Amino acid sequence: MLECRPILCPGLAHEPTTNEDYKPIRYNEFRHRICDIQSPIFPSMHRSQLSLSLLAISTRLTTAAFVDYTLNIVNMQISPDGFSRGASLVNGVFPGTVLFANKGDVLRNTVVNQLTDPSMRRSTTIHWHGLYQRTTAYEDGPAFVTQCPIAPASSYQYVIPTLDQAGTHWYHSHLGSQYVDGVRSAIVIYDPDDPHKSLYDVDDASTSGNEPVPDTGLINGRGRYKGGPAAPWSVISVEQGKRYRFRVVNNGALGYYTFQIDGHPLKIIEADGLAHEPLIVNSLDIHPGERYSIVVEANQTVGNYWIRAPITARRSSSTPHNNVFAQLIRVLAPTNDPTTSQTSGTTLDISNLRPVENPGAPGGSAPADVVIDLNYGGISGGKTGWQVNGSQYKSPSLPTLLKILSNNATTNNDFATSENTIVLPYDKVIELQIHGSSNGFFHPWHLHGHSFDIIQNGGAINYVNPPRKDVIPVGGGTGIIRFKTSNRALGSYTAILIGIWRYDLDAGLAVVFAEAPNEQRAGPKAIQPSSGWNQLCPAYQALPADQQ
Known part of the structure; x- marks a missing residue:
């Protein structure tokens, strides 16, 4: 809409x-x-x-x-x-x-x-x-990924440095x-x-x-x-x-x-x-x-x-x-x-856009450190909903970030299959190849916490000066984007979500990236949520179902 x-x-x-x-x-x-x-x-x-x-x-x-x-x-x-x-x-x-x-x-x-x-x-x-949320991934906002929802008759303060x-x-x-x-x-x-x-x-x-x-x-x-x-x-x-x-x-x-x-x-x-x-x-x-x-x-x-x-x-x-x-x-x-x-x-034609600052895809024309194929489409059998790589995303009851910080979740196996969570290593070039749906409809995909370089989206591959955005509309073809998990070496993230707008999170069209979970847990780039953030889940989980 x-x-x-x-x-x-x-x-x-x-x-x-x-x-x-x-x-x-x-x-x-x-x-x-x-x-x-x-x-x-x-x-x-x-x-x-x-x-x-x-x-x-x-x-x-x-x-x-x-x-x-x-x-x-x-x-x-x-x-x-x-x-x-x-x-x-x-x-x-x-x-x-x-x-x-x-x-x-x-x-x-x-x-x-x-x-x-x-x-x-x-x-x-x-x-x-x-907003990139460098070192403040807990303020990013997606429910059950980086936080529990804010309960009725309560409040929460998001503190977000804009930095550069x-x-x-x-x-x-x-x-x-x-x-x-x-x-x-x-x-x-x-x-x-x-x-x-x-x-x-x-x-x-x-x-x-x-x-x-x-x-x-x-x-x-x-x-x-x-x-x-x-x-x-x-x-x-x-x-x-x-x-x-x-x-x-x-x-x-x-x-x-x-x-x-x-x-x-x-x-x-x-x-x-x-x-x-x-x-x-x-x-x-x-x-x-x-x-x-x-x-x-x-x-x-x-x-x-x-x-x-x-x-x-x-x-x-x-x-x-x-x-x-x-x-x-x-x-x-x-x-x-x-x-x-x-x-x-x-x-x-977005392929004609040229960024002013530091043009060029991370890694240049060399192969990326990690290449991930994402195939998405509707659910078969007459049901309504979406899936990525054959799996429909379902929000967990415990936020992904909380699992990383409190439950030592650091590998793909630490998350349920329905969470569509992929662990990414720190300081690596990541290439996502997003393959469009068979119906040819454009779906806009947004990556939280990063901008990315669109090295291909229907035309020729461009590593030299590709457009740089945080949303890519993918139609019936394939969109290829690159980003680096160091995020300009200013911080690390957790549970970076790539998803599509409107109902598609509810409908299952989402992928969560748990980025550098070990660095998030300890060291100079460790995530340190506020006391207010720590109180969100107990307050939400105590609510009756009709208030959630």
Whole structure:
């Protein structure tokens, strides 16, 4: 699913608390904004969502500091596409609170679980998608991999050093499929030495067996359901002559969007939090979990232009292909709907992306130290679910990390077959060969704790300057990625999860990597969880089943 959300201005204006608070923002009023593309959340009928986020901001302080956020996870009724449904929200808003920090800051995010709706999951966890968690693997967030869930009426503080990371990321619940109910939003980490800062003037980051598919697509929390009420489109106001950085995040759960702006080329400068050499395209496909920064120059005639993000694959039959819009409004232009036509031209081929820093796959063209084949597909026999190498992932009752630290689990045999856990050695080049499903559907795979080099994904092998991301969409062919388990020699990890978005963790499509378990247990790279982390499992395990 994908989402399209309204503009948010945390810290500069009010944050929206009702549908009436989602109003167009003219760029001459505010310097900080966020624009996301999303779809409505999953109810019994309108349950699927699609999400893209566009973010941009002006001047920021550059001194490293502690940055504190309180994230209250609550149940509320919302109607992003004109139809009301129950949701689980961050701080009572949809989209949720956007987190901002500078490179080198330490995020201290206190998650307060106030969920009470018995029809939904009442425990929760939060995953900080794209953040490496060097030496803090216990803060990564996937339930029963690195932690037990946070029980209702309790809280947990995630302490996350950003270290040398910058870029566009996002956070979401990582307990079953809970995030599709609304627990998600963007993270923006600013780099005072951004290699591309001369390219833009404004960085605006204001965000049965059958699988549910999106009924509606949203941009910045607004959209229209076919045959439903004429809910207003999201509006993004720009000033002629300025160059805008849009941070586009697909925080949806199933289908992917094709993003474009009528009459405006897109200059891509970032992919999955990492700077890449500028690449100009007319549109880009964005899969769940992916993030891109694009520079758009407001150099056309003053007027209104459609921002388009059609759901290109895996949508409901009731969802028109071209029914996901926002409006790019020029200051001083009339406020009527755009009449612009769709632009044809080049769509992004991710194999053409080139990273700015340290290009080149680990190990070069030499064979990798460890090569792992991952064959995935549906479960046979008419059942719903997924498997990898013939095994359907099932979450253990005791988190993988806790088994390593407390039960001395250091070999593959120390984990149940259903945990799909593979132990990786420290400081080695790992090559994953992900073989697509027979139905040819694209599945985005995300690796926690690392970025990786995509040395092949349908085209020629490239060891010299391959794209560097943390999400790879794999279709009917084979995607080959490489990473090194030393993670820049700054720390070690446990239970690094490679999986696919939305329901697939629940449905069994996941692999867990227990990385360098002996180094995690003792020595200079040992994992040392907080006292609060140690209390999560006893609190969760004491809950009745209906609160878990």
